[in-house]
Amino acid sequence: MKFWIVSASAIVAAIALALSGANEYLFFAGFVVLQAVILATGWNILGGYAGYVNFGVPGFVGVGAYTALAMHLLWSAPLLLQIIAGAVLAGLLGIGVGLLTLRLRGIFFSISTIAVVFILEAIVMNSRFLGGATGIQLTRPNEVLFFDSYTRMLFVMMAFMAVIALSIARYVQDSHIGQGLRAVRDSEEAADCSGVPTLKLKLIACAISGALLGVAGAPMPMYLSYVEPLSTFNLHYAVIALAMPIIGGTSHWLGPLIGALILGTLQQIVTVTVSSELNVLVVGVLLVVFVVAAPDGVIGLVKKWKTSSK
Amino acid sequence: MENILEVKDVGKNFGGFTALSGVNLSIRKGERLGLIGPNGSGKTTLINCISGALQNDLGTIHFNGESISRLPAHARTRRGIARSFQIPRPFHSMTVLENLMVPLAYVGGVSGEKAKVQARQLLEDIGLADKAEAASSSLSQVELRKMELARAMAARPQLLISDEAMAGLSGSEVDDVLDILIKLNKQGITIIMIEHIMHAVMRFSERLVCLDAGQIICDGDPQSVVGNPQVQRAYLGD
């Protein structure tokens, strides 16, 4: 109950912000942070809950983005429909990769996800319809609902999507499925022998995770008014999608949120004070530091601190 | 009395290596079967083929009259085959209680308070009641073995396979586990026990089967199997 109250307030706050006279830059940055929350949350459903590491995040983000693009080019589809289509196709991609490699060990799944990125990138590069290597410029449609600008509307839409992503993660975690996924992560063999249909559960996690990653990518064409493969299929997405849940904590739905907020803030600070290359380095270093020293993330540290101070 | 398990002409290969060949085994309901044989004789492979961790390449396996060779492990568990692992595999992020709640939920469809009650009962029976809320990662070896058995029991099996549950345990710990297995058998559960600790096997089994190099070389009452020259040669070499 508390969750829904907080979420509803968050959305109301987002709408209020968008209707206010705040600086336009806030909404550009806000979009990026909210996208990060969705990325981290989506990744964690497969990576944190089930223990299968998806390196191919850029591929799923790209599927979301390019599906949205196609919907826009072919049918001038409204934003919401673009996002849904992106989610569906990315989810299907997740199932596809899963079917191919989930019977094998975890690392083969992970390497396969990298393969997916390169193959998708090659497909896009060779597709004139999707803009090829040079990309496509777009004009944003006029529907801004009751907001002053398209960016503000995008911001509110992303806030909605972030809440949906978090509630899905929360639901999965506390459900029957979450229990099974935890068993799979801890010991897949024992899970099998305990009656857990491991393949089915992993495929479900792949589908949900993939779909959410697609949701993160789908608004990109509209956000940038421009899509091109190099930045869409950027490895950067893979690193942050991994780093945020690991920093925040992978076993709880709050972890990715915490990680996204910490990393997002840190990145802004570093970019502004030092440089943008170093910003990227910070992500990698934090990832390694946390994996080595605090593998349960901030949530794990808080738990430890709580139990030791008792 | 029908057979709960029918293993006919089962064979299993790994690349060029034949782990099992021509294995025939019929197990009666409620039987206490000891499975022995030197290292590498194929005991664990056979167990894996029965439990579904592996699929047999040749032959058939029937459980309660139904062919199970094509079924994945979790489907076999749901039909009543449970096993413990040689090296315990706890769900390490969960407490002991939560460990048991997984099979209770996924095999028995029981969750929430009802499952907790049943889980506590199982832990009582096995002597781990005081560890219910403990993290499974904090258990000692013998406690882990007991939890393995408890978790297998939580799947309410008709056939329980215990894979070297007593390896590395002290004398009294071995007796502990043995008593648990005998008690379970008295409740009507068919048990296959793989073990190297001879006195435990002899005390427990009604019938002994000896494997060597992937084939059954002897099958019968414990005394005669142990006295069989082929069996002795398998263990001691020529």
Next chain:
Amino acid sequence: MFFSFELLFEAVLFGLLLGCFYAAVSLGLSVAFGLLDVPHVAHPALLIVGSYGAYMLGGWGIDPLVSGFLLMPVFFLVGMLLYRFYYETFESRGSAAGVNGLAFFFGIAFIIEVLLVVAFGVDQRSAEADYIGESLRLGDLRLPYRLLVAAGVALVLTVVLTQFFSKTFVGRAIKAVGQDEGALRLMGADPVRIKQLAFGIATSVNALAGAMLIIVSPVEPTMDRIYIGRTFCVVVLAGMGSMSGTLVAGLVLGITESIVLTLFGASWATAVAFGLLLLMLGLRPQGLFGR
């Protein structure tokens, strides 16, 4: 479409040479991942570091191949330390070594990439030597010397390593440790030490392979990504832990890539390794020669 057998023949020949090179580049991974089961996705990143190392030494007029040899001991030490750290942090803790180990190496690979960008910029760097740029002419065919040199060294390296792992005591111990640690312990050997040694060897091979890479083509910091595809493709195609299979697998990849390059162009060629990898994992995960 005009289809020339000559073009195809040249592509196959080119692919054979390239394939030898791919095999050599994958040997280190075959040991680290194929034999030792370490989820070493940072292996290609270390390869690129080797290339840049050769590039730097090239600034002092040292031939890239010589640089490769010079760097081998350094890389050996780095490999040993890296494995030790990995082992102490992940494997011995017995924690979710799966996710965390993978994430660790991925993070390392990324950090290496970024550091290389900071140090050398994003532009491509090449090596200089007399034989680069020249080709051997056989009738109408032109075989670039740089490829011949790389292929030659690669072949020698493959043979040496294959022999090492099957004939020497240390080599066989390494093979054994991948399969049965317990037995090794009984023999009095320390499995961790052996794995450390193996990892050191695998990494030092990278020094030489990296030097070959910069001979064959210019390098830039993000090249490790495509090489993740190529090296894992070769290792999976060969079958985990099969040293001899690595050469055949490398050739298969090299020829396939070369033909695709000729027929469909460069942007598809980069996807070949990944496509082959997926195909293999889907159809025959144990590889061509795997156990």
